[in-house]
Amino acid sequence: MIRVGIIGYGYWGPRIARNFHGLNGCELSLICDKSAESLRRAKQAFPDVAVTSDAKEVLNSPQIDAVAVITPVWTHFELAKAALQNGKHVFVEKPFTSTVAQAEELIELGIQKKRTIMVDHTFLFTGAVKKIRELIDAGTLGNLYYYDSTRVNLGLFQHDVNVLWDLAPHDLSIMDHLIQAKPDVVIATGQKHFNGLEDVAYLTIYFHGSVIAHINVNWLSPVKVRTTLLGGQKKMVVWNDLEADEKVKVYDKGVHITNGQGVYDLLVSYRSGDMWAPRIDQTEALGNEARYFIDCIKNHETPFNDGVAGLRVVRVLEAAEQSLKERGKAIKI
Amino acid sequence: MIRVGIIGYGYWGPRIARNFHGLNGCELSLICDKSAESLRRAKQAFPDVAVTSDAKEVLNSPQIDAVAVITPVWTHFELAKAALQNGKHVFVEKPFTSTVAQAEELIELGIQKKRTIMVDHTFLFTGAVKKIRELIDAGTLGNLYYYDSTRVNLGLFQHDVNVLWDLAPHDLSIMDHLIQAKPDVVIATGQKHFNGLEDVAYLTIYFHGSVIAHINVNWLSPVKVRTTLLGGQKKMVVWNDLEADEKVKVYDKGVHITNGQGVYDLLVSYRSGDMWAPRIDQTEALGNEARYFIDCIKNHETPFNDGVAGLRVVRVLEAAEQSLKERGKAIKI
Amino acid sequence: MIRVGIIGYGYWGPRIARNFHGLNGCELSLICDKSAESLRRAKQAFPDVAVTSDAKEVLNSPQIDAVAVITPVWTHFELAKAALQNGKHVFVEKPFTSTVAQAEELIELGIQKKRTIMVDHTFLFTGAVKKIRELIDAGTLGNLYYYDSTRVNLGLFQHDVNVLWDLAPHDLSIMDHLIQAKPDVVIATGQKHFNGLEDVAYLTIYFHGSVIAHINVNWLSPVKVRTTLLGGQKKMVVWNDLEADEKVKVYDKGVHITNGQGVYDLLVSYRSGDMWAPRIDQTEALGNEARYFIDCIKNHETPFNDGVAGLRVVRVLEAAEQSLKERGKAIKI
């Protein structure tokens, strides 16, 4: 039985709590938040779980095996570090940390303490991403040309991080999972219109080889869009996460170019075949991920979304932030 | 009666021909193309119009008052220059020229010769762009925050220009028409996967002030997208050019941020009101533009889409091309 | 404080329970279901509420003021009758009863016992229906021409009622609320493909005057559709209940016909103006309805969705059922 304590019961915490609460082999023991109102909601939802406003109670309790850190990003490092030092496994909300250095220190500490670190890259546990990964692994898409994501909506403005740190980690963790090549150079542009934090940002990542990725994140869009295009040599994918049923569409479309003799003898042919929307797993991603966290702890296995995966995302974020501050300066990863 | 000759009867030429052909006060006199097959099609469509394979016939004919240059971009300069030198008005396909220097030379020549130059920025004559311009001029949108366009589809690969020169001129001419501020810095990224020309490109333009613009162009998308978001202080617009009826949607949505006392006392409120899709003019843009070209010649008026407007677009393209070649280097306009 | 007991904790019961549970001036006292598994779920969700497998406990308890009957339709009459006889107010799931005679008897009993009967016509409490009602009341739509609803999806097959009794009550209650004219004649067609219950049905209702209504219900559709068209003389409405944000769209479209002199001199003109999607209330309909039930009891007011409204819906259903059995025979209401 793995006993879990949660620090942070704001927007995302209740969903984390619900998924750990119902899990076999896991006991949700303690919920912590600074806000009395949050604790009242926690008590109402989970009458059988203790609550506290003091994070130290969670971090120090000998009754707790694992700590879920669901707080603002600038607090992740201190909380996760304390938990690891006290011999607890940690589940950390994305992005893992505010800096590369922090991520490296936590990874090192996890190794020393022989404890599991999992970063909450929830999307990797959705049916859509699992299906796209399958298609890539099976060679269905062929060599990848590009990954292009649009993730825009109205709000929710964050107080401590810009739109890049808020929304791009989703795409960065997905890319890290789907694209085999390594990121080489990052260029980020964007603009702030209100409070000193960018509310619109555009991110290009050149990978080693010829894959290019692009992320469009925006807190000021009148409509919500969650669409990703993946262009492959053999097939192309449109993933619209807002569709209820057919989130992933695979297009048998492509381009074939042969060089003729002269400079204008380029012969271009297009292939336009069937479209196919494979059935995808509909189980809740967070439930799958919570289950996987507990299993990794029990079986002493390293999760694929471990601290190192979290570090890879933070490394790109840190570079993107630097690029953004310097109006699109190319930053080598 | 303005007598018009057309050079170039490939993909776009037939549409230009059809629109000049039916026009009052205008006579379509001569169509020129190097391809015998193109001339056969021209003859079939317009039995009353002469054809030739020799551009000089158009450029030198004393029977012709105005020349429409609907050829590949690298030929625009020579053809338009010869036409102007022979005292003819010119209508030039977008983008105006391959370089800033060429555009400047043509503008100068047009002034000397007192002849009209119009660049075919067709979109400025669509009901959608006219409506958005109205909304901006009337102050309905309020201060503009951003302009974000996605223009992707499968093909058509060009032989002589990359995707930036092929698709971005549409957006650059629209921005030039809608955004009052001047572009300051351009950053372009992209990738080539086939024949040495970029097939995917992303363009950020920082304007003086706080407007930011972004263009996503792609020849390798499995789906066609023609969607532009405009974020304003008072209203926000989604323009989906592929919708049959409701191309322009105006959202009464917005964000209001007030600074509280402490750093985390930021108060954010969202406004989410009605959506409104104004009826837009459905007449063919190219017909409106052809009409305007003839009227400007007759009335000795300078069109708003004159050579100077064409130059402004080429200036950004040239900067973007340079940025693209240097992997996103910021280029001052 | 109105103390509420719920009979039936299957698919819809938990939502009813949740909405009464959180309500001021109301206490959810007792939940009844025959299934032990259902009671276990109820206990988990509402640890502070008693449960029982014996409906008589709810019906007879002096501690209970109002009973919500959320059971299969063939049980509504007996349960509601017993509750009323014991002096309790009743909230009955739609459709109110299996027959007109049952509905009339319950209404009579409610009057005798001076108790409130509310039928759960949930849709009347949605922002969409409230907005359409407003538009009609304000004369915005003008005279109504037709009401045309498509409500299809895959499953859920019911064991005891056909697709007409399962899905059409929604539309019948909405029509009853929106259309001022009275239904005159009903024609229903349909087909059964499995178990002796129609899984596809089409219903036409001629109203007095020239309004016509049509309902398309289907348990065998591969896609879910929830779309209603309303044609009015001045404006037309498309209500797509599956849209997240713009459920109700109002079109300034119409037809104007003037008779010329000869039989073929009919002059038809079309008006095609703006489209407008008014912001609609997003609060949960069932919460609004539960609140209204408690308020009606406290204030001794008759709800607009009372037993008489329920009867009007059952009257059309009974006629439609007869028409369906006789392959579309026209049945006078």
Add this chain to the structure above:
Amino acid sequence: MIRVGIIGYGYWGPRIARNFHGLNGCELSLICDKSAESLRRAKQAFPDVAVTSDAKEVLNSPQIDAVAVITPVWTHFELAKAALQNGKHVFVEKPFTSTVAQAEELIELGIQKKRTIMVDHTFLFTGAVKKIRELIDAGTLGNLYYYDSTRVNLGLFQHDVNVLWDLAPHDLSIMDHLIQAKPDVVIATGQKHFNGLEDVAYLTIYFHGSVIAHINVNWLSPVKVRTTLLGGQKKMVVWNDLEADEKVKVYDKGVHITNGQGVYDLLVSYRSGDMWAPRIDQTEALGNEARYFIDCIKNHETPFNDGVAGLRVVRVLEAAEQSLKERGKAIKI
């Protein structure tokens, strides 16, 4: 060389003319219309084709082998009869005739004169219908449960026929082509709001066996809809004719019902698998049909869309019209 004359150059005639004009083995010889303006347009579009305002010229000319009758439905019979009597093949716009008796007389005459009759059921030559027919013939859909079509838009009001005769022939000819069973009973409802002709109509057709078909036609809809659902035992189809690319979607969805022991022991299971949008032929349907007409004449073959097919559609229309006049009376075919 088959020489074709066209009578009727209004809305549809120009498209017919264009498709016969470009055809190998066919010569478009003469175009007839009563309107001088229509003839002017014809002359402009086809300078090489003679025009006339006198139908007799077409009907009597020894230079003409086949006559295309593209006129209002009430004139089809007289014109086609005269053409056949003069030994000409006929291509008749849908619906074939105004009455069953007329259709039967024309068929008889065609047999006597050994001439080809083709009815312009254009949709049967679209890629979408051809693909669905393939799926049915290959057994992919399994036994058909229902066919449900919605064909609504604003206008175009006809002067001489109601919405049933205007729009339903499309669906009736498609059904006739796709559904193997024979129609048994027709029930039609509808309403007229303007000029004495129904502008809204709903049609149910019971086929022998358990297939049911339904058609929703409406001239008063604010939005254009062209969607058909086909439910089969093995697969289900959604055909949206307004989609540019993926008109036909095949869903691997279904229901499996097994009867348990008691009345409530019904076990229902749902199958929800992949969706698949097969690539469909994009060539112009009317071009395919014109080609087929010429080929049938040359090869002395009976087209599948012959007068008998036209008669089957008129038979249902006539019954539907009678049902409509008697407010949904069931009419045996």
